[in-house]
Amino acid sequence: DAEITQSPRHKITETGRQVTLACHQTWNHNNMFWYRQDLGHGLRLIHYSYGVHDTNKGEVSDGYSVSRSNTEDLPLTLESAASSQTSVYFCASSDLGLANGNTGELFFGEGSRLTVL
């Protein structure tokens, strides 16, 4: 079955270190998204991509970067981790547009819990 996987599921790092969270989907979806969710809050969009070599900033992109070298993967990099980036990170993917009976549904990964000490 097609799926979307995130790794690592849990990570503890120190302030100032570079961290990369992986996201891999096997649906061949064009759209991929990264969200963060802090305790007691909704999800906030960090970066998103509509296809290979396409990346866009979301609501809270400062301190984060993404690259899209193939359809399946959208890794999220924290160049210099800060304590304010302690959060749960969700990756999601969807098909392109709402044509051909697509629901435009976002499929979410299980989340990556990052702690920055």
Added chain:
Amino acid sequence: DAKTTQPPSMDCAEGRAANLPCNHSTISGNEYVYWYRQIHSQGPQYIIHGLKNNETNEMASLIITEDRKSSTLILPHATLRDTAVYYCIVVSSNTGKLIFGQGTTLQVKP
């Protein structure tokens, strides 16, 4: 992207219908209404979406007012497993980008 307004929390008795309201008064013509829910700390799960007609699937029904400025998600027979945070989101058919609000925490009680 149009913003949505939802009550922060609601209770519902098990077995009864849960009606979750959402206001989206600035929605534009090419924007869809989507509903997702998030159970505990899992990734959000798609429930249903619609443009202007009422929609029904195996999980829920979506009622959109004629002026499209508000909608209601209906869970016809709520169970304890429906306890979750429910998000109403307006999505452009061009971007497919979801901007989440705070959602409604639905507590289904025995």
